Amino acid sequence: MADFIDFFVIGEGEEVLLELLDSFRNWKRPGKEELLRQVATIPGVYVPSLYQVEYQADGLVKSITPTVPEASPTIQRRIVTKLPPPVTKPVVPYIEVVHDRGAIEIQRGCSRGCRFCQAGIIYRPVRERSQPEVVQAIGEIIANCGYSEVSLVSLSTSDYPHIDELVASLSHRYHNLALSLPSLYIDSFSVELMDSLPSHKKTGLTFAPEAGSGRLRRIINKNISEEELLKTAAAAFERGWTGFKLYFMLGLPAETMDDIEGIISLVDEVRALCRRAKGRTPQIRITLATFVPKPHTPFQWVAQESEQGLSAKHELLKQGLRRKGIRLSWQDPKVSLLEAALSRGDRR
Template identity: 70%
Template sequence: MLDSEILHRVNRPARYTGGEWNSVVKDWEGTAIRIALAYPDTYEIGMSNMAVPILYDLLNRQPDVLAERVYAPWTDLEAALRQRRIPLFSLENQRPLKDFDIVGFSLGYELTYTNVLNMLDLAGIPVLAAERDSSHPLVIAGGSCCLNPEPMADFIDAFVIGDGEEVLLEFLDAYRGSRGEGREKLLRRLASVTGVYVPALYHPEYGSDGLLKSLTPAVPEASVKIQRRLVGKLPPPPFRPVVPYIEVVHDRAAIEIQRGCSRGCRFCQAGMIYRPVRERPHEEVIAAAGELIQNCGYDELSLVSLNTSDYAGIDELVGKLSRRHPNLTLSLPSLRLDSSSIRLVGSLPTRSRTGLTFAPEAGSERLRRAINKPLTEADLLETAATAFERGWTGLKLYFMVGLPTETLEDVASIVTLVDRVRAEGRKASGKKPMIRVSVATFVPKPHTPFQWSSQEGEDSLRARQEVLQHGLSHKGVRLSWQDPRVSLLEAALSRGDRRTGRVIQR
């Protein structure tokens, strides 16, 4: 699809060549259903996503199905594609997206919505679902953003609500049964699959106040309420994930050891929508680790979960993996903020002791209780002291500003807490520790207890940032924060209705 002249002119051409280790190239003519798994961000980010490898493996294990990958091109390649009128293509067979039967997008971040539209346009596929007919691919989407699918309803033919691996094979059965019968019959049959939402089969009604009043099914096949699909038991992880030729964001092997979280932080969408907690058995994790090492050649393994510390027997699992694979570096993200997490990480071999990151989220105990993260300051300082006593010279702390009921006093409490953490470091080692403070802005998300909470305006958020910038300006603290405008846009997209699509398209 791309000649060498174009590849020599773009940055990181290996993003677009395919042919990576463990990539699956099937016979195009020998398969009945051809699916493009589209990730609406760059290759480096998309290759670090855990959902796409699961679906890629599941689909390519079906004899009559072909699944290939496509990522959003960087601006240099996009310009070349548009100039030469080359349609966006898949990596494995280098086929234009418009040749596929189904194009499936993974939606995990609202600010990639415009990338979806751009990729469809680059592919020569009509952006609006209403303008597509049976000659075009079916455009579907899944992922956490689909728990409020309405902002993208004008562009997506069908949404998968919940765990994709639980729905996808039923979805394909419905697709096979209606293939060749026309687009309307296909959409109606897909709508009969539990967990599938087809926007074109629903009629929105708005009240005199401009708010959404109702969303009514227009055909019998469309359910009044869409049931979120969940896997009861986590399926085996992919043993042969694609290994990129270039460095990506998370350049390591990964095993999902647990899905869901029981903590219930009131701002956290993932903690709400991925309930209940489902754990992968120790034996399965250990077996998968061996397969990944053998098939991929990685020397680092991440044990992925929303809260790794809550996984039953995590200490025992880490010990078994360390003994069985002594040259393997283990990464334990998302640790609970307590001294037991420090002891867990401290038990790892020295090479696995990467930086420690914790998320107090708020500076005051009052606000932490309000967001259902009831950590006391004594707990936080004890954890920091344990870390410094065990040899860590720095910590990274995540906070959030703009939370419901927050005052400027709560924001100032972040400064006080960071200063006390630094004092614990000096007490333990006699040296000034390095504290990295990352500050996000609260974004009210659908299906959380705070979904209807108001969001602070840009001026108010910048005032909070100034408090932190002034209070944490001394040496030994590195402060980073998110642009408030990005958070305001994210909130609008995450809570919008179908009319938001007009803004996205513009």
């Protein structure tokens, strides 16, 4: 991307953005080179054009050397030690938008450690916003923007400490407020939590088992047993849900066709559970993502599955999940290959 991007901020942007704006304000146009040399002195900023890259005979990177004194030999990732104040006066769109609601980041980072997940690695360490701060900020969002729905944003919302107390306190304080809880972990607690929302509409729950077998889930460190998964589904059906969104990832390291068959069996078991509990077929929307090895994760050196391999797996699932109530969507393997090239490619 070095040919297209003038500079990258490595890490979190809230503090460094102000430093960049200072540099921009002091910049005497024209002459972009001068600006780039100035921003290169800001910790966390990487200016590709100010480095010379050499390669070994086998193609690996041999060295990355600064070509000007302003560029640092190593770039330190920027992190904010305390979450910055929440945005309570966002621009409110005057056309209909997909996520037409307020949002507050209640926690940054995730301690689950799934091995494919780049967000789990690059947003470390986990930092929470205090409950009083969340409650007050939501009051301000409602007053400033008029939203009647607010999303409690986090990589893993059910891991926020005492999330049940926070939800109860918000429901008690803001009677007409609908709360959206994205990114819930697969367990009965998440189902109870969703059920505790006074204005929930019991449309669908979203969970991400990611792989079709316990063996593969252990490999990727998504340690949910099949028993736990089915217990969660049963708890949801008991509480009135008849629909699910499920996310799976294809092309994971050490994945075999048995793991793909495992997705079909798992979905069949969930359907059977619902029919036993509710006497009807559940609506299940299944999204198939492709595993793309990402830098800084334990799987960063793993090969990307070929287009043919992915297509064969898609075909198996399309045939195996051709059932009433199931809707399947998947990512085009060509787009996944492009994503892999952008994730791990270098200047060549």
